[in-house]
Amino acid sequence: MEQQSAKRILLGITGGIAAYKAAELLRLLMKQGMEVQVAMTEAACQFITPTTMQGLSGKPVLTSQWNDTGNGMAHINPSRAADAIVIAPATADFIARLAHGLANDLLSSLCLARNCPLLVAPAMNREMWQNAATQRNIAQLLADGVQVLGPDCGVQACGEQGMGRMLEAERLAQDIAAFFQPRQLPGKRILITAGPTYEAIDAVRGITNRSSGKMGYAVAQAALEQGAEVVLVSGPVALAKPPGVQGVDVVSAAQMFEAVQQHVGDCDIFIGVAAVADYRVAQPSEQKIKKSAGSLTLELVPNPDILAHVASLPHPPFCVGFAAESENLAEYAEQKRRAKKLPLLVGNLAQQAIGNDDNELVLFDDSGSHILPRADKFTLARQLMQHIALRYKGAGK
Numbered sequence: 485m486e487q488q489s490a491k492r493i494l495l496g497i498t499g500g501i502a503a504y505k506a507a508e509l510l511r512l513l514m515k516q517g518m519e520v521q522v523a524m525t526e527a528a529c530q531f532i533t534p535t536t537m538q539g540l541s542g543k544p545v546l547t548s549q550w551n552d553t554g555n556g557m558a559h560i561n562p563s564r565a566a567d568a569i570v571i572a573p574a575t576a577d578f579i580a581r582l583a584h585g586l587a588n589d590l591l592s593s594l595c596l597a598r599n600c601p602l603l604v605a606p607a608m609n610r611e612m613w614q615n616a617a618t619q620r621n622i623a624q625l626l627a628d629g630v631q632v633l634g635p636d637c638g639v640q641a642c643g644e645q646g647m648g649r650m651l652e653a654e655r656l657a658q659d660i661a662a663f664f665q666p667r668q669l670p671g672k673r674i675l676i677t678a679g680p681t682y683e684a685i686d687a688v689r690g691i692t693n694r695s696s697g698k699m700g701y702a703v704a705q706a707a708l709e710q711g712a713e714v715v716l717v718s719g720p721v722a723l724a725k726p727p728g729v730q731g732v733d734v735v736s737a738a739q740m741f742e743a744v745q746q747h748v749g750d751c752d753i754f755i756g757v758a759a760v761a762d763y764r765v766a767q768p769s770e771q772k773i774k775k776s777a778g779s780l781t782l783e784l785v786p787n788p789d790i791l792a793h794v795a796s797l798p799h800p801p802f803c804v805g806f807a808a809e810s811e812n813l814a815e816y817a818e819q820k821r822r823a824k825k826l827p828l829l830v831g832n833l834a835q836q837a838i839g840n841d842d843n844e845l846v847l848f849d850d851s852g853s854h855i856l857p858r859a860d861k862f863t864l865a866r867q868l869m870q871h872i873a874l875r876y877k878g879a880g881k
């Protein structure tokens with residue numbers, strides 16, 4: 485077998501508080517066998533010293549284009565020696581400069597002069613992230629073929645809470661490694677449902693469940709990484725869609741069904757990850773139901789089974805279902821797979837899965853069952869997508 489040569493990364497650090505995470509990222513990339521050359525902007529050096537990065541990488545850090553002792557091409561040469569440039573953290577300012585093709589310091593020049601892929605990990609205050617200008621710049625980077633990793637949602641250095649945190653170093657290292665994996669499903673169209681549904685009882689109340697959408701969103705990200713075009717139909721969740729997916733937001737199962745019917749026509753693979761409510765209220769009240777001393781009876785009627793509908797189409801896509809059971813996983817999951825006529829069903833224990841960051845999966849298909857041991861949902865989603873790609877190709881699709 486051909487020996488894969490070590491990937492060479494030019495790690496660019498820009499001036500944000502998340503720069504401290506770049507030291508850990510550098511360590512993790514090197515642990516994966518990658519060769520890393522660090523370049524820092526002037527502002528980055530205010531947050532973390534080049535000495536730290538030099539010590540960890542074992543190489544002098546590039547900070548200026550003016551102290552070149554070579555051929556005077558310091559603003560170009562390092563990018564030629566890289567398989568990818570990774571900017572982590574990428575500040576709002578640096579993203580703006582990338583979007584406009586500015587080259588007014590060493591790192592921005594290296595990015596403009598590159599002939600290799602560029603990956604950026606945004607890190608900024610939530611208002612800066614949400615600002616129309618930043619969103620415009622991110623859209624421009626995506627249109628230019630730049631890979632955008634994150635950002636994440638959570639507590640920020642400023643004390644505010646929201647989107648804009650840089651992904652943790654471990655997740656970034658995984659994303660960068662995944663970027664170099666061969667694409668298994670280039671150009672394939674994958675439709676994914678994710679999150680819970682919300683079935684209205686009245687104007688303010690409803691029936692829903694504790695699904696966070698994390699697994700479905702991770703599967704969407706993993707599908708993108710395999711080169712697929714992804715449509716993500718999502719119930720109400722507090723997650724940002726992975727950049728590059730076509731997102732469709734829905735609330736109820738009926739809306740999810742409608743959105744799936746609209747997009748299923750030209751899709752190659754359908755993955756139902758959503759925790760769709762089995763029932764809806766027969767006649768939701770338009771007004772808030774007033775409290776009374778007596779009991780309240782709600783009539784519930786079954787929702788359409790979206791996955792079963794798709795799987796029984798005359799020319800169905802390759803269908804993958806999820807089954808969350810609280811007991812007898814193997815027996816119930818295999819029953820469900822047969823009942824819904826699915827080539828592949830992913831089983832998990834509801835009490836371990838719902839809302840958590842970690843999970844354990846069991847894959848059921850014609851060849852039997854296969855365990856994906858406990859791991860974070862992104863790791864599992866990547867392993868699952870590899871399995872789906874294998875089975876999809878095996879099905880002669």
Ligand code: C5P
Pocket residue numbers: 677737755756757758759760761762787788789790791792804805806807808820
């Ligand atoms: O039958 P059960 O709800 O356990 O099946 C779970 C699988 O079926 C999941 O893949 C889920 O997304 C899908 N499903 C659906 N529409 C429903 C109920 C479940 O697509 N109404």
